[in-house]
Amino acid sequence: MTTYQGGCHCKAVRYEVESDLTQVIACNCSHCGMKGFMLKFVPSDNFKLLQGEDQLSTYQFNKHVINHPFCKNCGVESFAFGTGPDGSNMHAVNIRCLDDNVWEKVDAMKYNGKDA
Numbered sequence: 001m002t003t004y005q006g007g008c009h010c011k012a013v014r015y016e017v018e019s020d021l022t023q024v025i026a027c028n029c030s031h032c033g034m035k036g037f038m039l040k041f042v043p044s045d046n047f048k049l050l051q052g053e054d055q056l057s058t059y060q061f062n063k064h065v066i067n068h069p070f071c072k073n074c075g076v077e078s079f080a081f082g083t084g085p086d087g088s089n090m091h092a093v094n095i096r097c098l099d100d101n102v103w104e105k106v107d108a109m110k111y112n113g114k115d116a
């Protein structure tokens, strides 16, 4: 496990996440596809928001089970959170928002969220 830092474009929102960055997904649902997300799901205990909670506005769609917070200033959604199928709290980190272009070294698996 490695600790990565990331956040939004204007740096108002910053977080830390502990992950091995395996099983990163690129989902084709209407929302992920449009935003070009590469997502890594982690237990919420492995995610820590360092700053910017007051800068976040939240978008929800579909069944409203996932919260999509984005920075009110720059508009970037650098993470999402919700409840996993087993009821546990999960965070989904947008790998593209980790510092130093970590995403370039990560292979994302295509995930068919459109039909899920």
Ligand SMILES: [Zn+2]
Pocket: 008, 009, 010, 011, 012, 013, 071, 072, 073, 074, 075, 076
């Ligand atoms: Zn921002």
